[in-house]
Ligand SMILES: Nc1ncnc2c1ncn2[C@@H]1O[C@H](COP(=O)(O)OP(=O)(O)OP(=O)(O)O)[C@@H](O)[C@H]1O
């Protein structure tokens with residue numbers, strides 16, 4: 001496994017200690033990345049910190065689409081963990097949008113709405129938390145696949161770096177969105193000596209010589225990835 005010390009233009013560093021060096025410097029720019037895992041594995045905490053670091057360290061402009069209870073609740077919760085978007089939001093470097101308002105609307109208008117906001121904000125990064133909630137608007141697997149294809153193509157054409165969280169159910173299997181994305185990162189809760197822990201593995205990452213081993217994920221204000 002090679003690592004990269006020098007920042008590369010085609011990569012957007014996540015800024016998460018221990019993560020960039022296991023994926024050749026960061027997320028491939030312009031690609032569609034999935035962060036998958038079961039309930040409470042830290043998808044939101046990790047995805048939001050990556051977005052925060054992208055703004056703070058790489059000057060990205062982010063659209064963060066959330067299905068959490070309310071955007072205020074979402075922001076308060078994250079601020080407690082040191083991911084405070086208040087100033088960034090005032091400065092127009094992040095736009096946090098509540099996807100709840102799209103519930104019940106047609107699929108086409110959902111896509112159009114999201115892409116319109118990305119365009120208007122001139123966003124270089126889009127986070128969808130979660131894609132699973134968005135896909136609930138699709139009635140059939142066929143419709144989901146079509147939706148994913150459309151979103152994938154539109155986002156790639158716009159050269160936006162996209163990070164979407166995906167909630168997995170008990171069987172842990174990912175749907176067609178896994179094939180229709182450039183990378184899949186997987187979070188999993190497990191029990192080690194009566195202790196609840198979370199591990200992280202990169203399942204695929206196109207064009208990247210990435211680590212193929214499990215790493216330990218530490219949540220909280222000092223979020224990090226480390227070797228077991
Ligand atoms: N301050 C904290 N310090 C350490 N761990 C925390 C802290 N706050 C939350 N956690 C851990 O993070 C987990 C929730 O993380 P998060 O909300 O990112 O999960 P998620 O995968 O997005 O969940 P969901 O499937 O509900 O969307 C909690 O279950 C808890 O274990």
Ligand SMILES: [Mg+2]
Nearest residue numbers: 043044045129
């Ligand atoms: Mg979440």
